[in-house]
Amino acid sequence: MNEAAPGTLVAAIDRLRIRFLDQYNAQHAQLIQLGLQLGEAGDDRDRTQQAKHILHRVAGTAGTLGLKRLGQAATRGEERLHQILGQDSIDNNAARRAIVAFLEVSADFVTA
Amino acid sequence: MKILAVDDDPFILELLDSLVSFMDGHDLLTATDAMHASQVIAQTDDIDCFLVDIQMPGRDGIDLCREIRQNPRYARAPILMLTAMTDKDYIDRAFAAGATDYINKPFEITELTEQLELASRRIAARVGAQERLTQMPSGRYVSETDTPLSLFQPFEIHDVDGVLTLTALENYITKLSRNALYGSSVVGFTLRAADRYFAALSEFDFRSLIVDLAEALSDQLAEHSPLLTYVGNGSFVCILEDGAQLDPAQFIDALNLSIHQMDLHASTGERLHLRMCMGEAVRLFWRPGQQAIACLSQAHTNAECEAQRLERALDLFWNMDQRA
Structure with a gap:
């Protein structure tokens, strides 16, 4: 790594983290929407899959950008939804609980 | 890069x-x-x-x-x-x-x-090291350098299902969490009298023979989704989800039968009568990182000890026969 790297790289990650948080509201809102739709007409497996995909991405990105608490909550949520998707039929209540548990943490990272 | x-x-x-x-x-x-x-x-x-x-x-x-x-x-x-x-x-x-x-x-x-x-x-x-890939008669590729191959030197085998480089297998086993390796085992397989084949065959023929054995192993283990690598001296180590469940005698019979059916020959035309053997499986149970690497070495050693035991038993049999 070049000599100027450590400080400048930290600054670059800081800038990325700020941009990630600026755009994070949309993912939080999408998860609320998917949680609300569970149990209504339509494909709950697809909704659970979509929620899992959002959590998967948040888990990888947030943790790498230094938002460890958000990343860990997303990992737990993703694992729970993975278990639910492994069953023959989707347990709506369990899926909703997993999403809500994540949203409790996620709300702290949503900017006004 | x-x-x-x-x-x-x-x-x-x-x-x-x-x-x-x-x-x-x-x-x-x-x-x-x-x-x-x-x-x-x-x-x-x-x-x-x-x-x-x-x-x-x-x-x-x-x-x-x-x-x-x-x-x-x-x-x-x-x-x-x-x-x-x-x-x-x-x-x-x-x-x-x-x-x-x-x-x-x-x-x-x-x-x-x-x-x-x-x-x-x-x-x-x-x-x-000027390493390069060379194509074998089976169409598979192996790595080689300008320096002569030694019996104990591993080389890479490419394009055979489940066969990895030694580096990749070591990365796999050291990175997986203790939890994930809970049910896995490492099993070693060795070509009996590998030193004799190495001495008798050209380097090209020996590499070719090892690739053929890798294919036979890969095919026979297919239902267990194996990850295996060549570690030198005619030996392979293999990670299996349920390796401890393999019945060694039954498996080796099936493997050696499949090798026999491959009808392998040296480039001189001489028929190769190859026999593999299998060492005692080593459970990876709760052994992370470097301890897991030690399991690879143990499985390798187990297979080579078994090969030596079988060769000694065979020598003993012929000696007894001569005395009789």
């Missing part, structure tokens, strides 16, 4: 771009999905290393990894999988598809930097 990073997450790509720009001597190309990556690969012929996310929309990273390996130019290029997947099945499939190593997301910048530097050093060492 020119690196191609493939990830559907723009933040990760941007982070990698920042990281690589701060490292000396590396360039980064990026692609947002497997199809985009295929286009970049088709337009660029000097990529040295790949960073590939496993879960992407459309074709996943495992499928892309397989495609990269099918390109002879990239048969040996390091492919580091980036994954937030905790499921062992994804990791197993990634290695079986040709991944060299994997990095868990979220990752630490220092970890990724070290991995890239390591990949760069390996490439340089390979170039320094």
Whole structure:
């Protein structure tokens, strides 16, 4: 790594983290929407899959950008939804609980 | 080193771009999905290393990894999988598809930097040793250098299902969590009297014979989704989910029968009567990192001890026969 790297790289990650948080509201809102739709007409497996995909991405990105608490909550949520998707039929209540548990943490990272 | 990073997450790509720009001597190309990556690969012929996310929309990273390996130019290029997947099945499939190593997301910048530097050093060492791939009569490829092969020297075997490089197998076994290795075992397989075949055959024939044995092992173990590698001295080590469940006598009979049916010959035309044997399985139960590497050595030793025992028993039998 070049000599100027450590400080400048930290600054670059800081800038990325700020941009990630600026755009994070949309993912939080999408998860609320998917949680609300569970149990209504339509494909709950697809909704659970979509929620899992959002959590998967948040888990990888947030943790790498230094938002460890958000990343860990997303990992737990993703694992729970993975278990639910492994069953023959989707347990709506369990899926909703997993999403809500994540949203409790996620709300702290949503900017006004 | 020119690196191609493939990830559907723009933040990760941007982070990698920042990281690589701060490292000396590396360039980064990026692609947002497997199809985009295929286009970049088709337009660029000097990529040295790949960073590939496993879960992407459309074709996943495992499928892309397989495609990269099918390109002879990239048969040996390091492919580091980036994954937030905790499921062992994804990791197993990634290695079986040709991944060299994997990095868990979220990752630490220092970890990724070290991995890239390591990949760069390996490439340089390979170039320094003038290593290259040579095609065998079976169509498979093996690595070789200008220096003569020794019996105990491992070499890479490419394009056989489940056969990895030794480096990849060591990465696999050291990175997987203790939990994930709970039910796995390592089993060693050895060609009996390997030293005699090595002395009698040309280097090319010996390499060819080892590739044929790798194919036979891979086929016989197929239902167990094995990950195996050649470790030198006519021996292979193999990681199995349920290795301890294999019935050694039954399995070795089936393996040796399949080798017999392959009707293998040296290039002189001489028929090769090859016999493999299997060592006692070593359970990986709760043994992480370097302890897991020690299990590979133990499995290798077990197989070679079994080969020596069988050869001694055979000698004893003939000696008794002569005395009678």
